[in-house]
Amino acid sequence: MEKLGSTDPADPPPGAGPVAGVSVGRSTGAEEDEAAVSSKLFRCACVRRWLPLVYREELYQVLRLSGPLLLSRVLNFLLPFVNSIFCGHIGNAELAGFALASATINITTYATGFGLAVACDTLISQTYGSKNLKRVGVILQRSTLILLLFCLPCWALLVNSHNLLIILHQEEQVAKIAHLYVMAFLPAVPAIFLHQLQVAYLQNQGIILPQMYTAAAANVFNLGASYVLIFLLDMGVNGSAIANSLSQIAICLLLFGYIRWKKLHQETWAGWSTECLQEWGSYMSLAIPSAFMVCFEWWVWEVGGLLAGVLGEVDLAAQHVMVEIGAIAFMFPLGIQAAACVRVGNALGAGNTTSALVTCKVALFLSGTLAFLQGIAIASFKSVVGYIFTSDENIVNIVSQSLTVYIFVQFFDALLCVCSGILVGAGMQKIAALSNLVGYYCIGLPVGIALMFAAKLRILGLWLGIFICVSLETGFFIFLIFKLNWKKVTQKAQLRAGKRVMVIPMRPVSTLLNDAMVADISDCPNTAKLVGEAVNQMATVQSTPRIRS
Template identity: 55%
Template sequence: MDRPNHRAEAPSMEPSAKFFCCSCVRRYLPLAYREELYHILRMTGPLLVCRFLNFLLFFVVTMFCGRLGNTVLAGYGMASATINVSSAATGLGLTLACDTLVSQTFGSKNLLHVGVILQRSILILLLFCLPCWGLLINTQSFLLLVGQDPDVARVAQIYVEAYLPAIPAIFLYQLQVSYLQNQGVIIPQMYASVVANVVNVLVNYILLFWWDLGVHGSAAANCFAQVFSCFTLFAYIRLKKLHVKTWGGWSSESLQEWDNYMKLAIPSTLMLCFEWWIYEIGGFLAGMLGEVDLAAQHVVIMLAYINYMIPAGLQGAACVRVGNALGAGDTAGAILTSKVSLICAAALAIIQGLVLGGTKTVIGFLFTSDETIAELVSELMSIYCPLQFFNGLLCVGMGIVLGTGQQKIAAIANLIGYYFASCWLLVGPFNSSLLVINLFIVIIFKLNWKKITEEAIERAGKGKSRGLSQPEFRSNHRLSGSFFIALNHLENQNGYTAVNSEEVDEERSTSLAQERLAEVHEGEMRNENSISTSQNKMTQEGGMSKKLSSHVSAHHQKRTDCSNCSPYTQWRDGCTFYPASA
């Protein structure tokens, strides 16, 4: 009787087989890395589409404003800058705390606590609308104070006043996005963005061309687009009942632990604002340049913003994956996500740089027909292309930091890199990213992941007493100084095995000790069978010699430290047994 061909069937059982069907890639890229890369890219695609659709909302408004005259367009630009600095950046920064809390809590499977976090976030952000409104209603006075044209300031005031109802809508929309995204649900916000863009075009066309409302119509359409986006996403969540598992109704718990939320929210706001404000300041100073220089600078900024969407999608995916892993106690999973996401960001940034560099002589003509401006854009792109590599890494690094909840350190890094370096070294914001990304990489790889995992479990409401739980392996253990993470690159088993090297405490009961010993014995037998099956498969495929197989087997069975192995051997053989703090 013919034996079944397991080699042909095994790849189809792996989710990553959809992306990595090439046998060469499967041979040299370990399964754990393939699976993680698959999940990251699967989230990045929809997130990229969502960010592009959100960008179109403002792009459409800009196009319609341009038909109303230069004064209206300039007024809209001033209004947008004022809203971004005073409300959008700070409000979005407050919602970043929700990214950390929801991702870690959802990863811990404490689902009802996710709803409590959402309620607490809603209350805090609605209260924050009051100071935002207070600043925005004085926009005209502020612009006149800094010497802006009175007509431009007047138009900006009209836009801002019409935009006031959209402030809570923006905050609530971002909260809903964070609530869904950190549960791995991306498609609803993409659908909502598509509908909102269609309605945005129709409303602008009706108010400006049919009813001829001018600047008031444009301002009203801008506000309506934001409010409609918020209610569309809310309606989708309600109709599809995406909230059922995590929403237990309004609870008095939402009025508690505001201090814990603000400990993350305030550093998150500063982290985002330090980066956002430096570009707004650069745009304001660009007004001192000549007309040609200013136009070229605007084109490069627009290209940089579009180019930034790809690492921004990776940022969201990295934040979700790292936060979910830490909340579940999967320290090695969080480390693996950090490495894979940074490598992926670097690879994509290289491709983006090659595309921009190859089209720099013609890309300027997409925005202007002036050859002088297009030539200057080409010169500026020669500078921007290598810098966007570091900007992409910085964006993804920020997502990793958000997932770990270390916003305070990131805020300090942004302050040092963007402001101290810019002032003392006289470099621009793009050059400052060189220093900031170096700080972020040092921060990420010097993190005490063991301590961060404990903090994530505490935030998730599970408590230290419950330890870390891995459903795939059912291994209950406590974090300790001798906590080791074993990364198994097995073709028929994906994940991380957490091993506690401490002996069972003497205070534990005999029955509990026996139960744990039986559990460990069962896990070892299962691992040995998995390793044996994996080695047989690799031998048939010719992917590994007997010497390497025995080397890996010996390390996996003895669970010793493989830190003396070369990096290539660690990558190829999967013999990566390290302490959690590494």
């Protein structure tokens, strides 16, 4: 295979410009500046020789998005984490009530809002990539109305949470505390939904920093409000719930104010339009599978907690520690997942099939590499990491044993997470939702339950079941991604964005890309033939009348 040494690695090969990145809303000068920065990041001669320029440029773009996204998710994770610390200092019953309330809110509200907003990750990324910018504003309006309507069933479930918890055989005192917390949290439900839409609206345009700034400010507010309400005003759990609710409202208002202040909406917002009352069917066809895709994954961890509770307090505590460690480890692939979703959606909306494929390979390689390094770190400290959460030797030993399996779980889960982001960017939530249903509830949980109780492996058995699930599902997703008819996927993305692609035969691939790039893409038989067409598809995108459902 011929190397890239025949050309200056700093200069793109002829025709490689559109492949290296989706230049939506960017000037040529901005693209050249980014190319110069990315070339400085990869000064190693070995890397520049063996890694084709298009992959280096895409790696830079993914890292540029992933870093701030990772920090934003960590800051959002800290909001409930701080509340749990404050509740733990009130008393054991209050901490148990907070944990039960958090599980209730996660299942009924967070999972629903996050899942429904995932449809915007598909629609906005593809529409913005197609440069049909004003349609992005219409999508935001439509999704706002739909998610606000979904507040009603969420409120209904939360209001009746006490009765539901009693039906699930929870302790009366703990259920009462959880219900008080949930009732004080009710005003935050619309803010949670709207904030998810704001984040989707910005990040799918490649605007990441505002959500990081506002999340940091909300954490400062939450810390101060929690201290004042819980300790100075002696409001107990109610004070924690009010502080949490006010923090969720604050982060939504802060991000809205930042968008208005910096005029980040001007390109895509043309005012409220009656068009937002149309095409609800097309939105829901993505939103409902997205919600199930998220809920199927989130619910399995709550089920795992209930199963661990059957084994006893020690196993329940160990499972809680494992979930906390998993939540922290999962932040890294989450950032890459969001970046992959944005890049794939933008590329497909722009008609640039090749760029979408390059993003898939780069994101999967990056997540696999980070997960491998993360696994080494966990293996090095698995015998002592439990002491961060507890001083109980039994719990620490169980956590240490479970982490041996979790090292492999987190590797496949990282790849699975990024695969899900790729499929969302391509608008294939239905397959992802069905796969999560079969993987977690037909394979993972049944095997895990059998190993927990019949084989008497306790929570180690649960994690073995999850390992079998995520490894099989990861293999299926990777096979699916590289066997897709990406030409058809691109055309569907164009239709969603209100555009149409006219595919015109292009020059042979070898005249556009170097041999190293050709050899790499030709590994996928269903995608290699698309490269010649996809390189210059941006020139063939034609506007068409908006499609009605």
